[in-house]
Amino acid sequence: MLNRKKAQGAINPNSINVISKGSRIEGDFYSKGSDIRIDGNVLGSIHCESKMVSGNGSIIEGDIHSVNADISGKVIGNIFVKDTLILKSTCIIQGNIHAKKMIMETGAIFDGQCKMDISETVKVNQTQKASHSS
DSSP: OHHHHHHHHSOOTTOEEEEOTTOEEESOEEESSSEEEESSEEESOEEEEEEEEEOTTOEEESOEEEEEEEEOSEEESOEEEEEEEEEOTTOEEESOEEEEEEEEOTTOEEESOEEEOOHHHHHHHHHHHHHHOO
16 A cells, blocks of 8 residues: 555656647756656747657747756757767757767757866776876
């Protein structure tokens, strides 16, 4: 009985929120544990504690905050990704990018500035220099 109650309140990590083609959402969108797939239009910011995918033909007018993102559509806004950002060949980005890692396919269009998280690289280089000078 206790396990059943826990399961009812738990977030399913395999669930996906889908905004289908032809749909339009206005306002900020939050997803705590589920992935998000957007094939329609979003006018507002997206906050995802998992993976956010925008399909070819989707339009997002607002900032994106996620752990991972795979973008094939159009984004007018800034993108903040804690881990890996993938820009597909069909994407158009108008805004700044902040990501730890980025993969950009040939044909992707990006108009803005990009900042990569170099803190891990700096830590590794400092450790290597310290060990060589000993």
